[in-house]
Amino acid sequence: xxxxxxxxxxxxVAVVLAIYIYNWLQQRKYxxxxxAAFKHGHEDALYxxxxxxxxxxxxxxKVEEAVPISISPNESQHKYAVDAMCALLDMExxxxxxxxxxxxxxxxxxxxxxQQRFDWGxxxxxxxxxxxxxxxxxxxxxSPVAYTSFKLALQLANxxxxxxxxxxxxxxxxxxxxxxxxxxxMVLPDxxxxxxxxxxxxxxxxxxxxxxxLNLLPSDEHKLSGKDVSRVAEHYGLVLQAxxxxxxxxxxxxxxxxxxxxxxxxxxxxxLDQFHVTGLTLLLDVPRVEHPxxxxxxxxxxxQQLANELRATIVDARHMALSEGSxxxxxxxxxxxxxxxxxxxxxxxxxxxxxxxx
Numbered sequence: 001x002x003x004x005x006x007x008x009x010x011x012x013v014a015v016v017l018a019i020y021i022y023n024w025l026q027q028r029k030y031x032x033x034x035x036a037a038f039k040h041g042h043e044d045a046l047y048x049x050x051x052x053x054x055x056x057x058x059x060x061x062k063v064e065e066a067v068p069i070s071i072s073p074n075e076s077q078h079k080y081a082v083d084a085m086c087a088l089l090d091m092e093x094x095x096x097x098x099x100x101x102x103x104x105x106x107x108x109x110x111x112x113x114x115q116q117r118f119d120w121g122x123x124x125x126x127x128x129x130x131x132x133x134x135x136x137x138x139x140x141x142x143s144p145v146a147y148t149s150f151k152l153a154l155q156l157a158n159x160x161x162x163x164x165x166x167x168x169x170x171x172x173x174x175x176x177x178x179x180x181x182x183x184x185x186m187v188l189p190d191x192x193x194x195x196x197x198x199x200x201x202x203x204x205x206x207x208x209x210x211x212x213x214l215n216l217l218p219s220d221e222h223k224l225s226g227k228d229v230s231r232v233a234e235h236y237g238l239v240l241q242a243x244x245x246x247x248x249x250x251x252x253x254x255x256x257x258x259x260x261x262x263x264x265x266x267x268x269x270x271x272l273d274q275f276h277v278t279g280l281t282l283l284l285d286v287p288r289v290e291h292p293x294x295x296x297x298x299x300x301x302x303x304q305q306l307a308n309e310l311r312a313t314i315v316d317a318r319h320m321a322l323s324e325g326s327x328x329x330x331x332x333x334x335x336x337x338x339x340x341x342x343x344x345x346x347x348x349x350x351x352x353x354x355x356x357x358x
Contacts, residue, residue, distance in 0.1 A: 086127035086136045086151070088352050093201060094125070094153040095168055095194045097175035098187040104131040104146035105182065107139050112178055113152060114141050120171060122163050123155040123355065152178075156198035157205060158358050165195040204344050205356050208287060208337045212296060212330060214303045215262060216280040216312040217319055224310060226267055226275030232309040233259055236302060240267055245283075248302075250290075254354070257299055258283045259306070279319075282306065286337055287357040290349030293335045300327060 089096055101109065110126065117124045128139040128147030139147065154171045156163050168191045179186040218224050230240065238246035238259055244266020246259040261267065262279030284299050286292045303314050314322045341348050346356065 084351060085125060086138060088355065089125060089127065089151060089153045091189065092197060093157075093352070093356065094155055095163070095171060095189055095198075097152040097172065097189075098149060099152065099175065099179045099182065099184045100149040100186070101182045101184040104148050106146055107141060107143040109182055110139070110150065110152075110178060112174060112181075116174065120154055120163070120167055121160065122158060122167070123358070125151075125153040125155070127151040127153070155355065156194065157202040158356060159205075159209065162195075162198035162202035165191060168194050168198075201356070205287075205346070208341050208344070208346070209357060210286045210334070210337055212284040212286060212299070212334065213317075214282045214299065214322070215315045215317065215319070216282065216303065216307050216310065217315045218277070218279070218310060218312045224277040224280075224312075226272035226277065228310065229259075229267070229277055229280065230272050232306060235309070236305060240269060244268065254288070254349070255285070256289055256295060257302060258285075280306075280310075280312070285357070286334055287341065287346070287348055287353050292338050292348050293331060296331055296334050 107114075107126075107128075113124070113126065126139040127136045127150070128143075128145070129135070129149040130137055131146040131148045136151070137145075139145075139150065152171075152175055154163060154168070172188055172191055175186065175188060178184075230246070233240075233246040236248070238248045238257075241247050244260070246267070247255045248257045249255055259280060259282050261277060262281050267275065282299060282303050284292065284295055289295045306312070307314050316322050316326060338348050341353070346353050
């Protein structure tokens, strides 16, 4: 390699390192700035004792659909997450078929399942009892690890509703076929009982499935571009993700709030200059965040900061300025849902909650 090539290589490495350090410092700055903004007390006018308001001022609605946010954790976090997922499997939330071959086998033994794993409309979790460690762990396609037993779990319900009896019967039939091919022992739940549990679970989750939205309406003389929104959102630590919304995430990579176009048109990174916004909505997915009441307090602060930066007003679904009473009633409603979830043995923001409300 010539001296010129070596010089160019050294310059390239230095530039990449400089960019990495700059991005790290920027991210650290945003997190500090955002955390500091959340530390001020509730002396703001929005938190003073409120007069009674009409219930229809509440910006609370039943969630019909949600797009799950995909995060890429580091290797150690991934190992913890998948093993923890196996611990979450339960007859109350999953239809679990247990297959125990005569001899330890690898993931190749489940070829039929891998071929159909996206056909059920619900999450499929496969866990294996590691022959070496004696621990249950997540099983992935082509894993060379030997397992003495497998759990094939079909989730009973999510935001799309309860799994149907037909799907459960088909899944049970598939488990039987796999067990027969392997000449394995198996334990299969009763389909009718699982169907009833699925309906009960779906009803239970539907009762607490809420999303809170605070709308930001720019003044008539102030038109917002996608670039304006992106600049301000990133200033407060929100990052544009694949679903076309800006997300603020916690230290685990889970979304705390999302900022989207009021008409649901996704933001596109390559067209922010040509994108014009008539209104924004800051969203809090109540079942999927830890301590949702406290998160709502932070959300109100963030909404005020965004409104100030964008010269906008915080309004309700009818584009009327949001009253102090509405803020108080929303928070009370969130607190009631949080308590109701606890009573149903579903902790808001837990891994189990994120499974069920996906």
